[in-house]
Amino acid sequence: MRVASLLRRRRKPAALLFADAAEAVRWAGLLPPPAAGRAWLGYFAETGSTQDEAFRAAARGAVSGSAFVAEHQSAGRGRRASEWTASPGSSLLLSVLIRPAPEPARCGCLALAAAAAAAEAVERAAPGAEIRIKWPNDLFLDGRKLGGLLVEVRRGVAVLGLGLNVNQASGDFSPELRGRAVSLTSAGVTVDRRRLLAEVLCSLGAMLRPGRPVPVGWERLRASAERRLAWRGQPVRVTGCPGGALAGRLAGLAENGGLVVETAPGARAVVSAGRLEQA
Numbered sequence: 001m002r003v004a005s006l007l008r009r010r011r012k013p014a015a016l017l018f019a020d021a022a023e024a025v026r027w028a029g030l031l032p033p034p035a036a037g038r039a040w041l042g043y044f045a046e047t048g049s050t051q052d053e054a055f056r057a058a059a060r061g062a063v064s065g066s067a068f069v070a071e072h073q074s075a076g077r078g079r080r081a082s083e084w085t086a087s088p089g090s091s092l093l094l095s096v097l098i099r100p101a102p103e104p105a106r107c108g109c110l111a112l113a114a115a116a117a118a119a120e121a122v123e124r125a126a127p128g129a130e131i132r133i134k135w136p137n138d139l140f141l142d143g144r145k146l147g148g149l150l151v152e153v154r155r156g157v158a159v160l161g162l163g164l165n166v167n168q169a170s171g172d173f174s175p176e177l178r179g180r181a182v183s184l185t186s187a188g189v190t191v192d193r194r195r196l197l198a199e200v201l202c203s204l205g206a207m208l209r210p211g212r213p214v215p216v217g218w219e220r221l222r223a224s225a226e227r228r229l230a231w232r233g234q235p236v237r238v239t240g241c242p243g244g245a246l247a248g249r250l251a252g253l254a255e256n257g258g259l260v261v262e263t264a265p266g267a268r269a270v271v272s273a274g275r276l277e278q279a
Helices: 004-008 023-027 050-059 104-125 193-207 219-225
Strands: 042-046 068-072 090-100 132-134 138-141 142-152 157-165 235-239 246-253 260-265 267-271 275-278
Touching: 042 050, 042 142, 050 068, 050 090, 050 142, 050 157, 090 138, 090 193, 090 235, 104 132, 104 138, 104 142, 104 157, 104 193, 157 193, 219 246, 246 267
Parallel strands: 042 068
Antiparallel strands: 068 090, 090 157, 132 138, 138 142, 142 157, 235 246, 235 275, 246 260, 260 267
8 A cells, every 4th residue: 555655745734635626636546546536536625515526426427436525514414314513624524436336235234344444444544543333334432433434325326425533622522422422633543634534545445346246345344343343242222123122232243244132141133224322
């Protein structure tokens, strides 16, 4: 990986990742294949949502693996229609276009695999950070939410979105989030956002190769996610799943990426969708 050489081409010190969209495209062209964004990296100082930018680009014929990065989103969104808010330049906010979209049954695998790939990228860019995954697609650090992933599908095209808290101080989070959210900086981890972006694009690109079923390397990524699984071996509760809420001990991940919950000694259930909470 040529990430180190990319760092030597850094811009002058500034809060923004790039001086403008043209610099972003030139920088992305230096990423090693098969990095996402290498063919096209759309860069926005501000936009409504990188997800929407990706879908608009798809309608214009953008190729699979195109990436879209913003310094600030006025209408960012997360899983279950939640909002994603962050001050300009404080986070890593990006979306990657995937075409054709995976089968609906594979979208959960895609989100979980992307969470594992992103966790590995963060740990490479920020040595000392130990990232955990709250099933199915949240990234945790020190027991608090560091970031999240979102997969949306429209008209046969999928867009994978990622938001990571990077430079926020503890006081930058709203009062209702202050005890539940964390950034790399507030956790005492120093990271260069451009280095982090490069690592993430490389990791995601490796699992989204054109013409290959996604996610590529599923078994390895599933195992990586299982090693990082938050609350593994602890009492948990899963709500919003078919058949009603489940409670039990979090045992691990199934081969299809579903959550395995031990509901009683010798009895296990596999959950494919739902909201996980610590009991």
